Amino acid sequence: MLTSYMPTYLETTVDQHGGTAIDSSTSSWLQIAVLWLAVFAIPLLGRLSDRIGRKPIMWTGAAGLIVLGIPMILLMQNGSIPSVFLGLLLMGVLLICFSSTGPSTLPALFPTQIRYGGLSIAFNIFVSAFAGTVSLVMSALVLATGDLLWPGYYLIAAGVIGVVTLLFLPETARRPLRDGQPSASSPEEAREIAREMAAR
Secondary structure (H helix, E strand, O other): OOOOOHHHHHHHHHHHOOOOOOOHHHHHHHHHHHHHHHHHHHHHHHHHHHHHOHHHHHHHHHHHHHHHHHHHHHHHHOOOHHHHHHHHHHHHHHHHHHHOOHHHHOHHHOOHHHHHHHHHHHHHHHHHHHHOOHHHHHHHHHHHHOOOOHHHHHHHHHHHHHHHHHHHOOOOOOOOOOOOOOOOOOHHHHHHHHHHHHHO
């Protein structure tokens, strides 16, 4: 939504349906600013997730999509640069709640023997199905209904799906990978692990 549909939405869709559009140059610069902030925030949020867990950060993202889905879109409709930037920034912050935790959460859901295959198949199918079609789906819905809030409804639906998923998702922070081999931080600990495995 943030990187593929919002430029079109801000530059043309809003104007065609009674809102105030912004020019493509301004839209691009605002997007770049938000994405650069995300570049610096993702490692910090990822590090925080190592301490407090992945799920609290994902819960924040999912709840934020539900609560802020419509307000973010309303901010972007009035054409004021500070307002548009705030809407994009909120969307970016909620995005990094997932992009900072997903790379460490998703691989841990699969056993070692199928980790790369399972992750790549599941991730790419769903990214293609939902992220890849968001521009087409949003454009079609806004065009068919004239309702500029469809991107907000879509984000709310994504948040609801996220909440349901999080109810069943195991916490992966500070836990060994499934079927992973034990690791040691010193030669002495490695010898102790070897002795325990030999005793089994």
